[in-house]
Amino acid sequence: NAGVTQTPKFQVLKTGQSMTLQCAQDMNHEYMSWYRQDPGMGLRLIHYSVGAGITDQGEVPNGYNVSRSTTEDFPLRLLSAAPSQTSVYFCASSYSGTTSSYEQYFGPGTRLTVT
Amino acid sequence: LAKTTQPISMDSYEGQEVNITCSHNNIATNDYITWYQQFPSQGPRFIIQGYKTKVTNEVASLFIPADRKSSTLSLPRVSLSDTAVYYCLVGFDTGGFKTIFGAGTRLFVKA
Numbered sequence: 001n002a003g004v005t006q007t008p009k010f011q012v013l014k015t016g017q018s019m020t021l022q023c024a025q026d027m028n029h030e031y032m033s034w035y036r037q038d039p040g041m042g043l044r045l046i047h048y049s050v051g052a053g054i055t056d057q058g059e060v061p062n063g064y065n066v067s068r069s070t071t072e073d074f075p076l077r078l079l080s081a082a083p084s085q086t087s088v089y090f091c092a093s094s095y096s097g098t099t100s101s102y103e104q105y106f107g108p109g110t111r112l113t114v115t
Numbered sequence: 116l117a118k119t120t121q122p123i124s125m126d127s128y129e130g131q132e133v134n135i136t137c138s139h140n141n142i143a144t145n146d147y148i149t150w151y152q153q154f155p156s157q158g159p160r161f162i163i164q165g166y167k168t169k170v171t172n173e174v175a176s177l178f179i180p181a182d183r184k185s186s187t188l189s190l191p192r193v194s195l196s197d198t199a200v201y202y203c204l205v206g207f208d209t210g211g212f213k214t215i216f217g218a219g220t221r222l223f224v225k226a
């Protein structure tokens with residue numbers, strides 16, 4: 001299993017540009033989520049999905065869109081990039097159902113710089 | 116959501132046992148306690164999870180007192196490769212969405 005994969009690894013955007021960060025998982029997890037991590041800080045939840053076709057907002061959703069058309073993929077779209085969106089973005093997936101484990105599996109991250 | 120408080124940083128030497136304590140005074144009855152480890156330029160990695168008393172796996176132990184208002188992650192005989200940030204999360208939700216990553220504890224292991 002590849003686990004959770006993210007592309008690209010690095011990206012530089014100009015203010016106002018749009019782009020999509022890709023995330024895929026091959027563990028058949030129902031739950032997927034996107035976080036951002038600013039320097040020296042913990043992770044903040046942007047959006048999450050509990051299954052194909054179902055998404056919801058997290059703590060910092062403004063400026064980002066998501067969709068979940070398949071179980072495997074959960075892309076994050078930046079609508080109009082701003083310097084405040086310079087950050088490292090992590091995608092994660094986890095099991096659903098009756099398990100008592102809250103283990104999330106994280107991807108390697110995408111380092112985004114907006115100039 | 117239960118708020119957690121951890122030390123900002125800790126130093127240790129190779130071979131020592133390290134204990135990182137997390138305070139979570141408003142933990143709810145259904146909440147579990149979960150710890151993650153994060154190396155620079157990597158995503159967090161699950162270490163251990165528990166509800167009460169003691170949990171041990173091949174990597175660490177987690178001690179939770181009866182009142183559950185705090186928990187202690189114990190790393191036996193740390194090595195230089197254990198230098199990382201450790202996050203304590205509290206919540207009840209299988210997807211992990213209702214848990215909050217605070218700033219974590221930065222552990223620095225010295226030779």
